[in-house]
Amino acid sequence: MVPILKNELEVGMIVPWAVFDGRGWLLLQAGATVASARQLEALVLRGVYRLEDNDGRRSYVESENADQRSESDFGSPFERLDSIIMRIPGIFRSALERQPQAGERLRRLAGDLRRLYAEYPDAMLGAVHLTHEYEYPVCHPVHCVFLCEMMAHAFGYDEARAESLAAAALSQNISMLRLQTRLHNQAKPLTEEQRHQVDEHPEQTVKLLRDIGVDDSVWLLAVAQHHERFDGKGYPYGLEGMAISQEAQIIAISDRYAALISSRGYRDGMTAKEGLRDIYLSQDKGYASAFTQRFIREIGVYPPGSFVKLANGEVGIVVKRGRSSLKPVVSSYIGPRGAPLPRPFRRDTGQLAYEVKGTCKPDLNYPVNLSKIWSV
Numbered sequence: 001m002v003p004i005l006k007n008e009l010e011v012g013m014i015v016p017w018a019v020f021d022g023r024g025w026l027l028l029q030a031g032a033t034v035a036s037a038r039q040l041e042a043l044v045l046r047g048v049y050r051l052e053d054n055d056g057r058r059s060y061v062e063s064e065n066a067d068q069r070s071e072s073d074f075g076s077p078f079e080r081l082d083s084i085i086m087r088i089p090g091i092f093r094s095a096l097e098r099q100p101q102a103g104e105r106l107r108r109l110a111g112d113l114r115r116l117y118a119e120y121p122d123a124m125l126g127a128v129h130l131t132h133e134y135e136y137p138v139c140h141p142v143h144c145v146f147l148c149e150m151m152a153h154a155f156g157y158d159e160a161r162a163e164s165l166a167a168a169a170l171s172q173n174i175s176m177l178r179l180q181t182r183l184h185n186q187a188k189p190l191t192e193e194q195r196h197q198v199d200e201h202p203e204q205t206v207k208l209l210r211d212i213g214v215d216d217s218v219w220l221l222a223v224a225q226h227h228e229r230f231d232g233k234g235y236p237y238g239l240e241g242m243a244i245s246q247e248a249q250i251i252a253i254s255d256r257y258a259a260l261i262s263s264r265g266y267r268d269g270m271t272a273k274e275g276l277r278d279i280y281l282s283q284d285k286g287y288a289s290a291f292t293q294r295f296i297r298e299i300g301v302y303p304p305g306s307f308v309k310l311a312n313g314e315v316g317i318v319v320k321r322g323r324s325s326l327k328p329v330v331s332s333y334i335g336p337r338g339a340p341l342p343r344p345f346r347r348d349t350g351q352l353a354y355e356v357k358g359t360c361k362p363d364l365n366y367p368v369n370l371s372k373i374w375s376v
Contacts, residue, residue: 001049017050042133076371077120103212110166122304122320129305136184144169147254168222175204222247300325311355
């Protein structure tokens, strides 16, 4: 494989080759668009490659049949996450085509994401903030599952309830995937037809799920209600307050936060701080204050995946929530003089010398290997 240089990619370009990561996993198909600054940033930080013969079709077909891969085939949690993400297009397509076992495949996929979160919760919250190189309809539901799993743990959900919540988060928009891609890059207001499709998609998704054999009432209700608002101004039913299921409210918060921190074709994504402020200001409007405040407390002031500058001048990435939300554990990778360190160093920001001084933007001249950052 041939490395793709930073100057070979730009926002808005249609890539002429399939884009792979260093392990050979397909990130973008030939003909896909680099949709946003955040996606470009993620690709550059990841390190990307193309095949000399420009043919990525074989790897893509193999990835659709990756359900049978053993978890032992992958070293780091991010490799395992990639292997799961690569299964999503085929599974979503099977649901849209009403294929037998599509509902069971969705549930199994949600279960695999839950197990990965259970083993590496901070790394997967880091993925929510850092893995934006895949197309939005693929990575967004994954991010929502991880955020919902965080809340399920916080509220002490039993296994069955947490499983239903994750499956609902994964499948919430499955009936409008093509429209979702279009809207992700559309700066102008929705057309009347698009607004109609958006308003109908919770009910259409529930119908689709029933068609593929899903009869889990918690799963279906959460999908049906995930765009209702606490103040009664949501859709499709205009429900208010606690008439909205807890699971639907958790998905709504997770969906909103994940969307805010993701770039679109016409804007950069918000920082975690900005996204959490939006969530906070929406309490008792979009969501019950109890869910809002717990979400903010769980994810922390400096969520995993945040780039921060330390008191000693180093720059690092938050890799673990600390004893307090202001004192996370950081993996430093750039030294005080602005040069990359020979290897990442783990820093406890509860110590005065490594205190967090604020967030910062990543330097794209120094790509980050997420597996190494989290393995220190």
